[in-house]
Amino acid sequence: MAAIDIAHNPVQHDRTKHVEIDRHFIREKVDKGIVDLRYIPSKEQTADILTKGLPKDGFEYLIGKLNLIYIYRPT
Structure with a gap:
């Protein structure tokens, strides 16, 4: 659930600095509707x-x- 929240939330988090590039990549795909993040x-x-x-x-x-x-x- 944390990964889904980070992907949807544009606010920069201190704990996610090491995944900054990945987060932006996924966020872009979520915004374009290419990726649909679901809770499992x-x-x-x-x-x-x-x-x-x-x-x-x-x-x-x-x-x-x-x-x-x-x-x-x-x-």
């Missing part, structure tokens, strides 16, 4: 399967969402 709930973040330890149900949900085969599932 945490349980829908497919990258989490690669970066976090997830509970079994969350892991299996994301495996299915990515159309991956879980080779260690008991048969």
Whole structure:
């Protein structure tokens, strides 16, 4: 949500100085309607399967969402 707020808010933030060029690039694309930024709930973040330890149900949900085969599932 913070990234969406930064992209939509033209006010310069102290914490975003290192992403200033990227922010302007994305803001331009948002203004032109090329990019549509949407909020994605945490349980829908497919990258989490690669970066976090997830509970079994969350892991299996994301495996299915990515159309991956879980080779260690008991048969």
